[in-house]
Amino acid sequence: MNSHRKLAIFVVPFLLIGGFIASDFYIEYQADKAKVFQLLPFEECDVINQKCILKSGELEMNVYDKDGLTKIHSSFPLDSVTLFLVGKKESIETYPLGMKESAYY
Structure with a gap:
């Protein structure tokens, strides 16, 4: 050798x-x-009636409004969420959301 x-x-x-x-x-x-996911509606999105499911790959989020609070329930634990809503005239509104009950809400 x-x-x-x-x-x-x-x-x-x-x-x-x-x-x-x-x-x-x-x-x-x-x-x-930090990661950014573009979530697309799974079906028709109705936030008020709690029927808005957004998907990106395996990540699913249920967005709903209850008692004046916008809540998100996700399939993965999250540290923070910032919701961007884009209007018809390209106007963007930003909503930073905080953790309420657990990392899934």
């Missing part, structure tokens, strides 16, 4: 462990980034 193979056999375990640790840090960094 030549010296290059001996060195490779010695170095490979350290590279594997280092790569595993580096990939864990990278995945954690990517998970902490």
